Amino acid sequence: MEEMESDLWQALERSAAFFEGSAAFEPIPQERINPVDLRRKMGLTQAQMAPMMGMSLSGYRKWEQGQRAISGPAAVLLRVIETAPEAVKQALAS
Template sequence: MAKEAFETIETGLKDALAFAKGDKSKAKPRTVEVPAVDVAAARKKTGLSQDKFAHIFGISPSTLRKWEQGQRHPRGPALVLLNVIAKEPKAVLRALGK
């Protein structure tokens, strides 16, 4: 059993090294669909001002304003965090000790 585990890990490492060198033949791309979020509504659920919300969650106030005005759209980890805030604002604030 330990030998099988080692061989699986070894194969994965070899594939990862090959991928890093440009060999995409064994790559298995994964995409995760994260829904768009109404940033202003998510912020309002927290009861925080734009400046306070931006400070607590590490977002520049300018970026937050642009998201709320629809001039820009959050992506990646910011979009995921905003989705969690939109659904469970108190839990996120509690987790951050706020």
């Protein structure tokens, strides 16, 4: 519990420093997930994966074919689907 509290305080201090202008924002680098590999790993079709991403089938296909870039938020959603697919399915079902 003490470690979590310490982490929270550090995050709060970094946030305050950023908003005061005394610290620069440094994004956390993320390795991009290949949507084809993830979909196949999950045993899904493109038609099943597209709604999980909140997009049309044609839009999803363009991702897989490299005709459309994957945005930052979409990359994060791919990461969430990779680590907690049931949570995403549950959220979409409600």
